[in-house]
Amino acid sequence: MVNVIGLGYIGLPTALMLAANGVEVVGTDYNGNVVEELNHSRVTFQEDGLLELYRRAVEKGIRFTTEYRKADMYVISVPTPYDEFSKKVDASYVERAVESVLSVCPPEAVLIIESTISPGTIDRHVRPIVERADKKVHLVHAPERIIPGNMIYELEHNNRTIGCDDREVGERVRAVYASFCKSEITVTDIRTAEMTKVVENTYRDINIAFANELAKICRKDGLDVYEIIRIANKHPRVNILTPGPGVGGHCISVDPWFLVGDYPGLANIILAARKINDSMPEFVLERVYGICKERGVDISRVGFYGMTYKEDVDDIRQSPTLQLIHNMEKHLCGHMVKFYDPYVEKDITPNQYHSLDAFLEQVDLVVIMVGHTQIRENLEKLEGKLVLDTRKVADCPDWYTL
Numbered sequence: 001m002v003n004v005i006g007l008g009y010i011g012l013p014t015a016l017m018l019a020a021n022g023v024e025v026v027g028t029d030y031n032g033n034v035v036e037e038l039n040h041s042r043v044t045f046q047e048d049g050l051l052e053l054y055r056r057a058v059e060k061g062i063r064f065t066t067e068y069r070k071a072d073m074y075v076i077s078v079p080t081p082y083d084e085f086s087k088k089v090d091a092s093y094v095e096r097a098v099e100s101v102l103s104v105c106p107p108e109a110v111l112i113i114e115s116t117i118s119p120g121t122i123d124r125h126v127r128p129i130v131e132r133a134d135k136k137v138h139l140v141h142a143p144e145r146i147i148p149g150n151m152i153y154e155l156e157h158n159n160r161t162i163g164c165d166d167r168e169v170g171e172r173v174r175a176v177y178a179s180f181c182k183s184e185i186t187v188t189d190i191r192t193a194e195m196t197k198v199v200e201n202t203y204r205d206i207n208i209a210f211a212n213e214l215a216k217i218c219r220k221d222g223l224d225v226y227e228i229i230r231i232a233n234k235h236p237r238v239n240i241l242t243p244g245p246g247v248g249g250h251c252i253s254v255d256p257w258f259l260v261g262d263y264p265g266l267a268n269i270i271l272a273a274r275k276i277n278d279s280m281p282e283f284v285l286e287r288v289y290g291i292c293k294e295r296g297v298d299i300s301r302v303g304f305y306g307m308t309y310k311e312d313v314d315d316i317r318q319s320p321t322l323q324l325i326h327n328m329e330k331h332l333c334g335h336m337v338k339f340y341d342p343y344v345e346k347d348i349t350p351n352q353y354h355s356l357d358a359f360l361e362q363v364d365l366v367v368i369m370v371g372h373t374q375i376r377e378n379l380e381k382l383e384g385k386l387v388l389d390t391r392k393v394a395d396c397p398d399w400y401t402l
Protein backbone atom coordinates (compact mmCIF):
# COMPACT_ATOMS: atom_id res chain seq x y z
CA MET A 1 0.00 0.00 0.00
CA VAL A 2 1.07 3.58 -0.69
CA ASN A 3 0.23 6.40 1.72
CA VAL A 4 0.36 9.77 -0.05
CA ILE A 5 1.01 12.59 2.43
CA GLY A 6 -0.20 16.06 1.42
CA LEU A 7 -3.16 16.26 -0.96
CA GLY A 8 -2.37 19.53 -2.70
CA TYR A 9 -1.55 20.43 -6.28
CA ILE A 10 0.91 17.55 -6.62
CA GLY A 11 -0.12 14.99 -4.01
CA LEU A 12 -3.77 14.76 -5.01
CA PRO A 13 -3.29 14.07 -8.74
CA THR A 14 -0.45 11.66 -7.91
CA ALA A 15 -2.55 9.75 -5.35
CA LEU A 16 -5.47 9.58 -7.79
CA MET A 17 -3.28 8.46 -10.66
CA LEU A 18 -1.70 5.67 -8.61
CA ALA A 19 -5.10 4.47 -7.39
CA ALA A 20 -6.73 4.68 -10.83
CA ASN A 21 -3.95 2.42 -12.09
CA GLY A 22 -4.50 -0.30 -9.56
CA VAL A 23 -2.20 0.64 -6.67
CA GLU A 24 -3.77 0.50 -3.20
CA VAL A 25 -3.66 4.11 -1.96
CA VAL A 26 -4.61 6.06 1.13
CA GLY A 27 -4.37 9.84 0.81
CA THR A 28 -3.55 11.76 3.98
CA ASP A 29 -3.83 15.47 4.64
CA TYR A 30 -3.71 17.11 8.05
CA ASN A 31 -6.24 19.66 6.87
CA GLY A 32 -9.60 18.13 7.81
CA ASN A 33 -11.45 20.38 5.35
CA VAL A 34 -9.51 18.99 2.40
CA VAL A 35 -10.24 15.43 3.48
CA GLU A 36 -13.89 16.26 4.08
CA GLU A 37 -14.25 17.75 0.58
CA LEU A 38 -12.59 14.74 -1.01
CA ASN A 39 -14.78 12.36 0.95
CA HIS A 40 -17.81 14.24 -0.40
CA SER A 41 -16.85 13.88 -4.05
CA ARG A 42 -15.48 17.40 -4.40
CA VAL A 43 -11.99 17.97 -5.76
CA THR A 44 -10.19 20.82 -4.06
CA PHE A 45 -8.84 22.75 -7.06
CA GLN A 46 -9.60 23.15 -10.72
CA GLU A 47 -7.60 21.18 -13.23
CA ASP A 48 -8.57 19.62 -16.54
CA GLY A 49 -9.48 15.95 -16.13
CA LEU A 50 -9.03 15.95 -12.35
CA LEU A 51 -12.65 15.18 -11.49
CA GLU A 52 -12.77 12.30 -13.95
CA LEU A 53 -9.53 10.90 -12.54
CA TYR A 54 -10.95 11.29 -9.03
CA ARG A 55 -13.98 9.19 -10.01
CA ARG A 56 -11.79 6.45 -11.46
CA ALA A 57 -9.64 6.42 -8.32
CA VAL A 58 -12.69 6.24 -6.05
CA GLU A 59 -14.03 3.29 -8.03
CA LYS A 60 -10.72 1.54 -7.39
CA GLY A 61 -11.04 2.18 -3.65
CA ILE A 62 -8.81 5.18 -2.80
CA ARG A 63 -9.43 6.45 0.73
CA PHE A 64 -8.80 9.88 2.28
CA THR A 65 -7.99 10.53 5.92
CA THR A 66 -6.22 12.93 8.25
CA GLU A 67 -4.23 10.05 9.73
CA TYR A 68 -0.87 8.64 8.73
CA ARG A 69 -1.21 4.96 7.84
CA LYS A 70 1.01 1.94 8.06
CA ALA A 71 2.26 1.35 4.49
CA ASP A 72 5.25 -0.02 2.58
CA MET A 73 5.67 3.21 0.68
CA TYR A 74 5.01 6.87 1.43
CA VAL A 75 4.84 9.67 -1.10
CA ILE A 76 5.46 12.98 0.66
CA SER A 77 4.22 15.98 -1.29
CA VAL A 78 3.84 18.73 1.27
CA PRO A 79 4.59 22.42 0.67
CA THR A 80 8.15 23.70 0.73
CA PRO A 81 7.75 27.46 1.08
CA TYR A 82 10.78 29.68 0.97
CA ASP A 83 11.81 32.50 3.19
CA GLU A 84 11.48 35.72 1.23
CA PHE A 85 14.44 37.35 2.92
CA SER A 86 16.97 34.55 3.27
CA LYS A 87 15.76 32.91 -0.01
CA LYS A 88 16.27 29.56 1.70
CA VAL A 89 13.85 26.67 1.52
CA ASP A 90 11.67 26.08 4.55
CA ALA A 91 11.77 22.31 4.93
CA SER A 92 9.71 22.26 8.11
CA TYR A 93 6.61 20.70 6.50
CA VAL A 94 8.76 17.94 5.01
CA GLU A 95 10.49 17.43 8.36
CA ARG A 96 7.18 17.16 10.21
CA ALA A 97 5.74 14.79 7.61
CA VAL A 98 8.82 12.56 7.87
CA GLU A 99 8.59 12.56 11.67
CA SER A 100 4.92 11.57 11.52
CA VAL A 101 5.59 8.84 8.98
CA LEU A 102 8.41 7.46 11.12
CA SER A 103 6.03 7.16 14.04
CA VAL A 104 3.76 4.75 12.14
CA CYS A 105 5.76 3.10 9.36
CA PRO A 106 7.12 -0.46 9.51
CA PRO A 107 10.89 -1.06 9.24
CA GLU A 108 12.21 -1.03 5.64
CA ALA A 109 9.44 1.34 4.50
CA VAL A 110 10.30 3.58 1.55
CA LEU A 111 9.82 7.35 2.07
CA ILE A 112 9.61 9.14 -1.28
CA ILE A 113 9.88 12.92 -1.11
CA GLU A 114 8.26 14.60 -4.11
CA SER A 115 8.22 18.15 -2.73
CA THR A 116 10.71 20.49 -4.37
CA ILE A 117 13.69 20.94 -2.08
CA SER A 118 16.98 22.71 -2.44
CA PRO A 119 20.04 20.58 -3.18
CA GLY A 120 21.32 18.97 0.02
CA THR A 121 18.03 19.21 1.94
CA ILE A 122 17.70 15.46 2.42
CA ASP A 123 21.23 15.16 3.85
CA ARG A 124 20.89 18.24 6.04
CA HIS A 125 17.27 18.07 7.20
CA VAL A 126 15.83 14.61 6.66
CA ARG A 127 18.61 12.13 7.40
CA PRO A 128 19.18 13.47 10.93
CA ILE A 129 15.50 12.87 11.73
CA VAL A 130 15.70 9.30 10.46
CA GLU A 131 18.89 8.72 12.44
CA ARG A 132 17.28 10.03 15.61
CA ALA A 133 14.24 7.79 15.13
CA ASP A 134 16.56 4.81 14.88
CA LYS A 135 14.33 3.00 12.39
CA LYS A 136 15.64 1.47 9.18
CA VAL A 137 13.82 3.14 6.28
CA HIS A 138 14.81 4.02 2.72
CA LEU A 139 14.85 7.61 1.53
CA VAL A 140 14.03 8.50 -2.06
CA HIS A 141 13.63 11.83 -3.86
CA ALA A 142 11.30 11.70 -6.86
CA PRO A 143 10.74 15.35 -7.78
CA GLU A 144 7.52 16.12 -9.58
CA ARG A 145 7.62 17.71 -13.04
CA ILE A 146 3.98 18.30 -13.94
CA ILE A 147 2.75 21.65 -15.12
CA PRO A 148 -0.49 23.11 -13.73
CA GLY A 149 -3.01 23.24 -16.57
CA ASN A 150 -1.79 19.98 -18.12
CA MET A 151 -1.13 17.88 -15.03
CA ILE A 152 -2.98 14.71 -15.86
CA TYR A 153 -1.44 14.34 -19.30
CA GLU A 154 2.02 15.16 -17.98
CA LEU A 155 1.77 12.68 -15.10
CA GLU A 156 1.46 9.95 -17.70
CA HIS A 157 3.80 11.29 -20.34
CA ASN A 158 6.68 13.15 -18.66
CA ASN A 159 9.99 11.45 -18.02
CA ARG A 160 10.78 11.15 -14.32
CA THR A 161 13.79 11.09 -12.03
CA ILE A 162 14.18 8.86 -8.99
CA GLY A 163 17.03 9.59 -6.59
CA CYS A 164 17.87 6.87 -4.05
CA ASP A 165 20.71 5.44 -1.93
CA ASP A 166 20.09 1.89 -2.97
CA ARG A 167 19.53 0.76 -6.56
CA GLU A 168 17.19 -2.10 -5.60
CA VAL A 169 14.90 0.34 -3.75
CA GLY A 170 15.05 2.66 -6.78
CA GLU A 171 13.86 -0.16 -9.00
CA ARG A 172 10.95 -0.89 -6.64
CA VAL A 173 9.91 2.74 -6.72
CA ARG A 174 10.31 2.81 -10.49
CA ALA A 175 7.88 -0.12 -10.77
CA VAL A 176 5.25 1.74 -8.72
CA TYR A 177 5.57 4.93 -10.80
CA ALA A 178 5.54 2.85 -13.98
CA SER A 179 1.97 1.84 -13.06
CA PHE A 180 0.93 5.18 -14.62
CA CYS A 181 4.05 6.81 -16.10
CA LYS A 182 4.50 5.73 -19.71
CA SER A 183 7.81 7.55 -20.18
CA GLU A 184 11.43 7.07 -19.21
CA ILE A 185 12.20 6.83 -15.50
CA THR A 186 15.84 7.53 -14.64
CA VAL A 187 17.22 6.15 -11.40
CA THR A 188 20.09 8.14 -9.88
CA ASP A 189 21.37 9.25 -6.47
CA ILE A 190 19.50 11.64 -4.18
CA ARG A 191 21.75 14.71 -4.50
CA THR A 192 21.70 14.47 -8.29
CA ALA A 193 17.89 14.25 -8.28
CA GLU A 194 17.63 17.27 -5.96
CA MET A 195 19.94 19.35 -8.12
CA THR A 196 18.32 18.27 -11.40
CA LYS A 197 14.90 19.48 -10.30
CA VAL A 198 16.14 22.94 -9.35
CA VAL A 199 18.24 23.15 -12.52
CA GLU A 200 15.20 22.43 -14.70
CA ASN A 201 13.21 25.29 -13.24
CA THR A 202 16.22 27.60 -13.29
CA TYR A 203 16.75 26.85 -16.99
CA ARG A 204 13.20 27.99 -17.69
CA ASP A 205 13.55 31.09 -15.52
CA ILE A 206 16.68 32.16 -17.41
CA ASN A 207 15.00 31.62 -20.76
CA ILE A 208 11.93 33.61 -19.77
CA ALA A 209 14.23 36.36 -18.47
CA PHE A 210 15.94 36.52 -21.87
CA ALA A 211 12.57 37.05 -23.57
CA ASN A 212 11.64 39.70 -20.98
CA GLU A 213 14.94 41.52 -21.42
CA LEU A 214 14.41 41.53 -25.18
CA ALA A 215 10.98 43.09 -24.61
CA LYS A 216 12.59 45.94 -22.68
CA ILE A 217 15.32 46.43 -25.30
CA CYS A 218 12.80 46.48 -28.15
CA ARG A 219 10.54 48.89 -26.27
CA LYS A 220 13.45 51.31 -25.95
CA ASP A 221 13.88 51.35 -29.73
CA GLY A 222 10.26 51.04 -30.83
CA LEU A 223 10.77 47.52 -32.21
CA ASP A 224 8.17 44.76 -32.14
CA VAL A 225 9.64 42.09 -29.85
CA TYR A 226 7.05 39.48 -30.85
CA GLU A 227 7.89 39.83 -34.54
CA ILE A 228 11.59 39.63 -33.78
CA ILE A 229 11.14 36.48 -31.68
CA ARG A 230 8.88 34.95 -34.34
CA ILE A 231 11.51 35.44 -37.03
CA ALA A 232 14.49 34.47 -34.82
CA ASN A 233 12.70 31.24 -33.86
CA LYS A 234 12.77 30.18 -37.50
CA HIS A 235 16.47 29.47 -36.95
CA PRO A 236 16.77 25.73 -36.29
CA ARG A 237 18.66 26.18 -33.02
CA VAL A 238 16.78 29.18 -31.58
CA ASN A 239 13.68 28.85 -29.42
CA ILE A 240 13.01 32.07 -27.53
CA LEU A 241 10.12 32.03 -25.06
CA THR A 242 7.40 34.64 -24.68
CA PRO A 243 7.84 37.87 -22.73
CA GLY A 244 5.25 38.50 -20.05
CA PRO A 245 4.38 40.60 -17.00
CA GLY A 246 6.63 38.53 -14.74
CA VAL A 247 7.13 35.02 -13.48
CA GLY A 248 4.90 33.59 -10.80
CA GLY A 249 4.00 30.22 -9.38
CA HIS A 250 5.55 28.25 -6.61
CA CYS A 251 8.45 26.86 -8.61
CA ILE A 252 10.16 28.90 -11.28
CA SER A 253 10.17 32.12 -9.30
CA VAL A 254 11.43 30.29 -6.21
CA ASP A 255 13.84 27.46 -7.05
CA PRO A 256 16.58 29.56 -8.69
CA TRP A 257 16.95 31.44 -5.39
CA PHE A 258 18.10 28.20 -3.75
CA LEU A 259 21.11 28.18 -6.07
CA VAL A 260 21.74 31.89 -5.52
CA GLY A 261 21.53 31.38 -1.76
CA ASP A 262 23.78 28.32 -1.70
CA TYR A 263 26.36 29.40 -4.30
CA PRO A 264 26.83 33.15 -3.84
CA GLY A 265 29.33 34.54 -6.30
CA LEU A 266 28.91 31.55 -8.61
CA ALA A 267 25.21 31.79 -9.51
CA ASN A 268 25.51 35.01 -11.53
CA ILE A 269 23.40 34.50 -14.64
CA ILE A 270 20.80 32.87 -12.39
CA LEU A 271 20.66 35.92 -10.13
CA ALA A 272 20.46 38.31 -13.09
CA ALA A 273 17.56 36.32 -14.56
CA ARG A 274 15.69 36.42 -11.25
CA LYS A 275 16.13 40.18 -11.05
CA ILE A 276 14.92 40.69 -14.63
CA ASN A 277 11.82 38.58 -14.10
CA ASP A 278 11.09 40.23 -10.77
CA SER A 279 11.35 43.65 -12.43
CA MET A 280 8.58 42.93 -14.95
CA PRO A 281 5.54 43.89 -12.82
CA GLU A 282 7.16 47.29 -12.25
CA PHE A 283 7.82 47.53 -16.00
CA VAL A 284 4.10 46.91 -16.61
CA LEU A 285 3.25 49.67 -14.15
CA GLU A 286 5.56 52.07 -15.98
CA ARG A 287 3.79 51.19 -19.25
CA VAL A 288 0.42 51.80 -17.57
CA TYR A 289 1.47 55.21 -16.26
CA GLY A 290 2.87 56.13 -19.70
CA ILE A 291 -0.35 55.13 -21.48
CA CYS A 292 -2.52 56.93 -18.92
CA LYS A 293 -0.52 60.10 -19.45
CA GLU A 294 -0.54 59.82 -23.24
CA ARG A 295 -4.26 59.04 -23.48
CA GLY A 296 -5.53 61.05 -20.54
CA VAL A 297 -6.88 58.04 -18.63
CA ASP A 298 -7.68 58.52 -14.95
CA ILE A 299 -5.90 55.93 -12.80
CA SER A 300 -9.24 54.91 -11.27
CA ARG A 301 -10.36 53.78 -14.75
CA VAL A 302 -7.51 51.28 -15.11
CA GLY A 303 -8.40 47.59 -14.73
CA PHE A 304 -6.13 44.57 -14.48
CA TYR A 305 -7.52 41.42 -16.05
CA GLY A 306 -6.11 38.24 -14.48
CA MET A 307 -4.66 37.59 -11.03
CA THR A 308 -3.46 33.99 -11.26
CA TYR A 309 0.15 33.21 -12.11
CA LYS A 310 -0.74 31.94 -15.56
CA GLU A 311 -3.65 31.13 -17.81
CA ASP A 312 -6.53 28.80 -16.96
CA VAL A 313 -5.36 27.84 -13.46
CA ASP A 314 -6.73 29.08 -10.13
CA ASP A 315 -3.33 29.36 -8.44
CA ILE A 316 -2.31 32.90 -7.47
CA ARG A 317 0.94 32.11 -5.66
CA GLN A 318 3.64 34.72 -6.42
CA SER A 319 1.60 35.83 -9.44
CA PRO A 320 2.79 38.89 -11.39
CA THR A 321 -0.51 40.63 -10.52
CA LEU A 322 0.08 40.08 -6.79
CA GLN A 323 3.64 41.36 -7.19
CA LEU A 324 2.25 44.39 -8.98
CA ILE A 325 -0.32 45.02 -6.23
CA HIS A 326 2.53 44.89 -3.74
CA ASN A 327 4.50 47.44 -5.78
CA MET A 328 1.47 49.73 -6.11
CA GLU A 329 0.91 49.69 -2.38
CA LYS A 330 4.33 51.30 -2.07
CA HIS A 331 3.13 54.08 -4.37
CA LEU A 332 -0.14 54.38 -2.42
CA CYS A 333 -2.32 53.97 -5.48
CA GLY A 334 -3.24 50.30 -5.25
CA HIS A 335 -6.71 51.08 -3.99
CA MET A 336 -7.64 53.10 -7.07
CA VAL A 337 -7.32 50.53 -9.86
CA LYS A 338 -9.68 47.61 -10.51
CA PHE A 339 -9.08 43.86 -10.73
CA TYR A 340 -10.85 40.83 -12.11
CA ASP A 341 -10.07 37.16 -12.58
CA PRO A 342 -12.65 34.51 -13.48
CA TYR A 343 -10.74 31.90 -11.43
CA VAL A 344 -10.37 33.96 -8.24
CA GLU A 345 -13.51 33.88 -6.14
CA LYS A 346 -11.98 35.13 -2.91
CA ASP A 347 -11.42 38.88 -2.48
CA ILE A 348 -7.69 39.44 -2.57
CA THR A 349 -7.68 43.19 -2.96
CA PRO A 350 -10.11 46.11 -2.79
CA ASN A 351 -11.91 46.91 -6.05
CA GLN A 352 -11.96 43.31 -7.19
CA TYR A 353 -14.84 42.35 -9.46
CA HIS A 354 -16.48 38.98 -9.90
CA SER A 355 -18.11 39.52 -13.27
CA LEU A 356 -16.28 40.38 -16.47
CA ASP A 357 -19.03 42.72 -17.67
CA ALA A 358 -19.25 44.64 -14.40
CA PHE A 359 -15.46 44.99 -14.39
CA LEU A 360 -15.31 46.24 -17.99
CA GLU A 361 -18.01 48.80 -17.32
CA GLN A 362 -15.77 50.47 -14.75
CA VAL A 363 -12.57 50.71 -16.79
CA ASP A 364 -11.20 52.48 -19.87
CA LEU A 365 -7.75 50.87 -19.94
CA VAL A 366 -7.67 47.07 -19.62
CA VAL A 367 -4.30 45.55 -18.75
CA ILE A 368 -4.30 41.88 -19.71
CA MET A 369 -2.07 40.19 -17.13
CA VAL A 370 -3.17 36.60 -17.82
CA GLY A 371 -4.30 35.10 -21.12
CA HIS A 372 -7.19 33.03 -19.77
CA THR A 373 -9.31 31.31 -22.45
CA GLN A 374 -12.21 33.46 -21.21
CA ILE A 375 -10.67 36.69 -22.51
CA ARG A 376 -9.41 35.07 -25.71
CA GLU A 377 -13.00 34.01 -26.41
CA ASN A 378 -14.49 37.41 -25.51
CA LEU A 379 -12.24 39.80 -27.38
CA GLU A 380 -15.25 41.66 -28.81
CA LYS A 381 -16.03 42.86 -25.28
CA LEU A 382 -12.82 44.89 -25.38
CA GLU A 383 -13.94 46.93 -28.37
CA GLY A 384 -13.76 50.66 -27.63
CA LYS A 385 -11.34 50.11 -24.72
CA LEU A 386 -7.68 50.91 -24.53
CA VAL A 387 -5.80 47.66 -24.00
CA LEU A 388 -2.30 46.88 -22.75
CA ASP A 389 -1.80 43.24 -23.71
CA THR A 390 1.15 41.91 -21.69
CA ARG A 391 0.51 38.33 -22.89
CA LYS A 392 -0.01 38.94 -26.60
CA VAL A 393 -3.40 37.22 -26.51
CA ALA A 394 -4.42 38.83 -29.80
CA ASP A 395 -2.93 40.50 -32.83
CA CYS A 396 -4.63 43.88 -32.55
CA PRO A 397 -2.59 46.72 -34.06
CA ASP A 398 -4.35 49.30 -31.84
CA TRP A 399 -3.44 47.56 -28.61
CA TYR A 400 -0.43 48.41 -26.54
CA THR A 401 2.06 45.63 -25.80
CA LEU A 402 4.98 45.29 -23.38
Ligand code: SAJ
Residues within 6 Å of the ligand: 116, 144, 145, 146, 147, 148, 200, 201, 204, 208, 241, 242, 243, 244, 245, 246, 247, 248, 249, 250, 251, 252, 309, 310, 311, 320
Ligand atom coordinates in the same frame (compact mmCIF):
# COMPACT_ATOMS: atom_id res chain seq x y z
N1 SAJ B 1 5.99 32.43 -18.43
C1 SAJ B 1 6.31 33.51 -19.24
N2 SAJ B 1 6.74 33.27 -20.53
C2 SAJ B 1 6.85 32.01 -21.01
C3 SAJ B 1 6.53 30.91 -20.18
C4 SAJ B 1 6.10 31.14 -18.88
O1 SAJ B 1 6.22 34.67 -18.84
O2 SAJ B 1 7.21 31.87 -22.20
C5 SAJ B 1 5.52 32.65 -17.03
C6 SAJ B 1 4.13 32.08 -16.73
O3 SAJ B 1 3.13 32.95 -17.11
C7 SAJ B 1 4.21 31.88 -15.23
C8 SAJ B 1 5.65 31.49 -15.01
O4 SAJ B 1 6.36 31.92 -16.15
O5 SAJ B 1 3.97 33.09 -14.52
C9 SAJ B 1 5.88 29.99 -14.82
O6 SAJ B 1 4.98 29.24 -15.61
P1 SAJ B 1 5.34 27.92 -16.40
O7 SAJ B 1 4.14 27.51 -17.14
O8 SAJ B 1 6.57 28.11 -17.20
O9 SAJ B 1 5.75 26.86 -15.26
P2 SAJ B 1 5.06 26.39 -13.88
O10 SAJ B 1 5.63 27.20 -12.76
O11 SAJ B 1 3.59 26.28 -13.98
O12 SAJ B 1 5.64 24.89 -13.77
C10 SAJ B 1 7.04 24.68 -13.73
C11 SAJ B 1 7.39 23.60 -14.77
N3 SAJ B 1 8.86 23.52 -14.91
C12 SAJ B 1 9.46 23.66 -16.12
O13 SAJ B 1 8.85 23.89 -17.14
C13 SAJ B 1 10.94 23.49 -16.15
C14 SAJ B 1 6.81 22.27 -14.32
O14 SAJ B 1 7.22 21.24 -15.19
C15 SAJ B 1 7.27 21.93 -12.88
O15 SAJ B 1 6.66 20.74 -12.42
C16 SAJ B 1 6.82 23.06 -11.97
O16 SAJ B 1 7.41 24.27 -12.43
C17 SAJ B 1 7.27 22.72 -10.56
O17 SAJ B 1 6.40 22.36 -9.75
O18 SAJ B 1 8.47 22.74 -10.28
